[in-house]
Amino acid sequence: MSTDKNDVLLNIKDMVIDGFSDEKWHEIIKGVDLTLKKGEVLGLIGESGAGKSTLGLAAMGFARPGCRLTSGEIWFDGVDLMKQSESAKQKLRGARIAYVAQSAAAAFNPAHTLMDQTIEAGVRHGLVTADEAREDAKKLFAAMDLPDPNNIGDRYPHQVSGGQLQRAMTAMAMASRPDLIIFDEPTTALDVTTQVNVLAAMRNAVEQFGTAAIYITHDLAVVAQMADRIKVLRYGVEVEEADTQTMLSDPKEAYTRSLWSVRSIEKEGHSVDDKILEIKGITAAYGKIPVLKNVSIPVSRGKTVSIVGESGSGKSTAARVITGLLPQMEGEVLFNGKPLPLRLKDRSRDQLQRIQMIYQSADTAMNPRQTVGEIIGRPVEFYTGKSGKAAQLRVKELLEMIELDESFLDRYPGELSGGQKQRICIARALAAEPELIICDEVTSALDQIVQEGILKLLMNLQETLGVSYIFITHDIATVRAISDEVVVMYQGEVIEQGSKEEIFQPPHPAYTELLLASVPEMEVGWLERTIDTLGEKRAAMG
Amino acid sequence: MSTSEGYTAKDEVGQVRVRRTWAQRTWIDLKKAPPTAWLGMIVITAYLIVALFAPLIAPYGEAEITPNSYAPWGGDHMFGTDQIGRDILSRLIFGARNTIGIALATTFLAFLIGGGFALVAAISRGWTDQFLSRVVDVLMAIPSLIFALMLLSIFGSNVTSLIVIIAVLDSTRVFRLTRAVAMNVVVMEYVEAAKLRGEGLGWIMRREILPNIMPPLVAEFGLRFSFVFLTIAALSFLGVGIQPPTADWGSMVRENASLIQFAQFDLRAGITPLLPASAIAILTIAVNFVVDWFLMKTSGLHDEH
Numbered sequence: 153m154s155t156d157k158n159d160v161l162l163n164i165k166d167m168v169i170d171g172f173s174d175e176k177w178h179e180i181i182k183g184v185d186l187t188l189k190k191g192e193v194l195g196l197i198g199e200s201g202a203g204k205s206t207l208g209l210a211a212m213g214f215a216r217p218g219c220r221l222t223s224g225e226i227w228f229d230g231v232d233l234m235k236q237s238e239s240a241k242q243k244l245r246g247a248r249i250a251y252v253a254q255s256a257a258a259a260f261n262p263a264h265t266l267m268d269q270t271i272e273a274g275v276r277h278g279l280v281t282a283d284e285a286r287e288d289a290k291k292l293f294a295a296m297d298l299p300d301p302n303n304i305g306d307r308y309p310h311q312v313s314g315g316q317l318q319r320a321m322t323a324m325a326m327a328s329r330p331d332l333i334i335f336d337e338p339t340t341a342l343d344v345t346t347q348v349n350v351l352a353a354m355r356n357a358v359e360q361f362g363t364a365a366i367y368i369t370h371d372l373a374v375v376a377q378m379a380d381r382i383k384v385l386r387y388g389v390e391v392e393e394a395d396t397q398t399m400l401s402d403p404k405e406a407y408t409r410s411l412w413s414v415r416s417i418e419k420e421g422h423s424v425d426d427k428i429l430e431i432k433g434i435t436a437a438y439g440k441i442p443v444l445k446n447v448s449i450p451v452s453r454g455k456t457v458s459i460v461g462e463s464g465s466g467k468s469t470a471a472r473v474i475t476g477l478l479p480q481m482e483g484e485v486l487f488n489g490k491p492l493p494l495r496l497k498d499r500s501r502d503q504l505q506r507i508q509m510i511y512q513s514a515d516t517a518m519n520p521r522q523t524v525g526e527i528i529g530r531p532v533e534f535y536t537g538k539s540g541k542a543a544q545l546r547v548k549e550l551l552e553m554i555e556l557d558e559s560f561l562d563r564y565p566g567e568l569s570g571g572q573k574q575r576i577c578i579a580r581a582l583a584a585e586p587e588l589i590i591c592d593e594v595t596s597a598l599d600q601i602v603q604e605g606i607l608k609l610l611m612n613l614q615e616t617l618g619v620s621y622i623f624i625t626h627d628i629a630t631v632r633a634i635s636d637e638v639v640v641m642y643q644g645e646v647i648e649q650g651s652k653e654e655i656f657q658p659p660h661p662a663y664t665e666l667l668l669a670s671v672p673e674m675e676v677g678w679l680e681r682t683i684d685t686l687g688e689k690r691a692a693m694g
Numbered sequence: 695m696s697t698s699e700g701y702t703a704k705d706e707v708g709q710v711r712v713r714r715t716w717a718q719r720t721w722i723d724l725k726k727a728p729p730t731a732w733l734g735m736i737v738i739t740a741y742l743i744v745a746l747f748a749p750l751i752a753p754y755g756e757a758e759i760t761p762n763s764y765a766p767w768g769g770d771h772m773f774g775t776d777q778i779g780r781d782i783l784s785r786l787i788f789g790a791r792n793t794i795g796i797a798l799a800t801t802f803l804a805f806l807i808g809g810g811f812a813l814v815a816a817i818s819r820g821w822t823d824q825f826l827s828r829v830v831d832v833l834m835a836i837p838s839l840i841f842a843l844m845l846l847s848i849f850g851s852n853v854t855s856l857i858v859i860i861a862v863l864d865s866t867r868v869f870r871l872t873r874a875v876a877m878n879v880v881v882m883e884y885v886e887a888a889k890l891r892g893e894g895l896g897w898i899m900r901r902e903i904l905p906n907i908m909p910p911l912v913a914e915f916g917l918r919f920s921f922v923f924l925t926i927a928a929l930s931f932l933g934v935g936i937q938p939p940t941a942d943w944g945s946m947v948r949e950n951a952s953l954i955q956f957a958q959f960d961l962r963a964g965i966t967p968l969l970p971a972s973a974i975a976i977l978t979i980a981v982n983f984v985v986d987w988f989l990m991k992t993s994g995l996h997d998e999h
Contacts (some may be wrong), residue, residue, distance in 0.1 A: 509890055513883065518907070534892070
């Protein structure tokens with residue numbers, strides 16, 4: 153395989169892709185061109201619905217069910233995939249073009265070992281024998297920085313962590329030494345501390361084998377580390393394209409600049425002595441496995457406390473203890489100075505009303521068979537006893553507070569966008585007129601621009617209503633944006649807590665240090681500079 | 695309220711779909727229904743009309759005895775008369791009313807008992823669920839027809855005990871299905887949100903869970919109806935179901951079964967006992983056609999576009 157950087161590997165011309173919905177075909181991709189040279193990495197960014205995944209799959213000549221490649225040309229190494237038969241395209245996929253999906257956990261078959269799945273494509277395509285493929289896979293596992301590369305292949309997908317699985321999937325894609333790999337949001341579901349390692353491993357592998365790649369993501373800082381060039385998509389059309397350096401320092405289009413400016417929300421942190429909620433010395437367990445060990449968190453009235461940590465750190469469990477879903481074994485939860493009953497069913501309606509919760513996934517947090525009017529109307533009716541006209545008026549008022557209007561009243565959740573759904577969830581929480589809202593990763597599932605809108609809304613509401621927030625997140629940028637106080641959790645314990653200024657000022661405990669240093673920055677070359685120091689920090693933690 | 699430049703939640707989705715009314719959506723679904731489903735629906739409607747307007751349609755009364763018993767087909771009696779001179783056609787028509795009516799009532803009751811307990815089991819889990827599920831296991835372990843025969847001979851063969859006994863026995867299967875599908879819904883965050891709000895068991899059952907598990911339950915209702923219908927007919931045939939003089943298809947088959955031997959002399963007389971039997975068969979098949987279509991539509995097991 154030649155690695156001459158000037159050879160064009162993939163050339164997509166005037167691509168049009170249709171999607172089927174509402175019993176009609178709609179254009180999803182409206183005439184996009186894309187060129188990729190050998191060994192080059194192209195970053196494809198845009199919000200959800202921009203068509204970046206659809207375009208990525210089209211590079212393999214593939215349209216997912218409900219989509220069709222309508223017109224255009226897909227030249228891959230001198231052949232037009234649009235004119236190839238399905239079987240000819242299948243020979244290319246997995247052999248010369250590989251795909252790395254967002255959720256490795258869902259993409260692996262739980263019934264087979266990693267090794268069997270890694271070598272499957274190469275053996276099926278008849279490129280290598282099973283034994284050769286196995287030896288090669290071990291080398292790839294080592295190249296992907298997986299622990300115990302000689303034996304890890306014998307494990308099943310559930311026996312390795314999410315980050316390891318994502319690396320194993322990249323190894324799988326690499327197994328047939330493809331000319332092109334399509335990465336579709338491969339690190340979106342990972343913790344920051346894990347993400348860095350996966351990024352570094354993928355970057356190394358791509359460089360080592362001279363593979364060209366299309367890297368699809370909505371995280372700009374990540375794409376800045378991975379891509380040589382960046383293409384911005386919106387509503388199925390190209391906004392602009394430039395090499396990474398130019399794109400970061402000097403974006404031409406207003407839309408691109410708005411993407412770049414997202415992480416710019418700032419506010420000064422304040423703490424007050426008046427505490428609305430204090431959890432003191434909480435220990436809690438699922439069965440016999442302790443998940444929270446002697447955790448104490450105070451929440452100032454009208455302020456925001458962020459609880460940060462990776463998955464499994466116990467931050468969501470803390471929320472479950474506060475709401476009474478998981479009774480603690482030791483310690484107490486004081487609300488307005490008075491202890492709350494352990495169990496949900498022992499709490500009065502008044503106590504329930506004052507603490508509300510907003511979930512990460514608005515999709516599962518709203519009953520798909522209830523209209524927006526019913527979803528927001530129920531807590532109004534349930535807690536405030538309003539009914540009929542008075543309740544309707546209140547629901548409209550709440551819709552205005554979340555910057556939507558009454559035309560949404562009779563919509564079902566399925567008819568709303570992600571940001572709108574999350575807004576409805578916020579309105580449902582506000583309907584109870586609470587004093588404290590627990591926000592559990594409320595922005596994690598959303599695009600950056602939508603995230604910004606939601607965060608600004610929450611901050612405005614705090615200003616006007618004086619409501620306090622507990623903000624559970626793993627995203628450092630969000631913490632910086634909205635918190636007054638910060639609590640860092642790791643493996644069920646509080647590592648560090650204090651005002652935002654204190655937490656972000658060195659010196660840090662080892663874990664906070666690692667966490668802060670793992671957040672990708674918006675500049676080219678950050679990953680190369682940082683990865684070694686991160687390794688040292690990790691080692692320092694033991 | 696301030697919004698960021700270039701971004702508002704309202705224009706996040708450019709154009710919003712216009713939602714069709716319930717009637718429009720139903721009509722679109724119906725237009726796309728396969729011919730078998732249409733056939734099924736027409737047959738069921740015909741049966742329902744006959745059942746509802748039986749006294750207007752039937753030429754004779756339900757138990758009206760005419761002087762000539764075992765009259766041949768034709769003349770005053772289109773399908774002849776039975777052993778004590780009752781008009782077969784009239785009894786077929788009234789039979790629709792009784793058999794379908796009792797089967798419907800039984801199925802409703804079975805769903806009320808089975809579905810209700812299943813939702814309670816799914817929401818409360820723990821010991822309640824264990825207890826209810828094991829009771830159902832025990833009931834299901836006994837062959838239901840024999841169990842029904844036994845219970846009917848203990849409590850006597852009247853319509854009420856017939857309905858209650860078959861409903862209880864059939865509710866076990868409804869319980870299993872409802873519990874299984876409800877289990878997938880109770881883990882959803884909106885159910886947790888309702889619990890956090892302090893909602894009672896009744897609200898969570900009716901408003902949060904039930905609307906989300908309706909499609910499989912409706913399909914099961916159709917199937918269950920067919921089975922109940924067959925069970926009643928079988929029990930009547932065995933003589934412990936619906937008692938004379940009430941007209942019913944199962945007992946009509948039994949009463950006229952001996953006529954089949956006369957087929958060698960008069961073919962049409964031989965066919966007579968088969969008439970109520972085919973009435974049962976046709977309705978069962980029609981219900982199944984409709985259920986099949988409904989299941990296909992809601993389970994998403996159809997071909998991609």
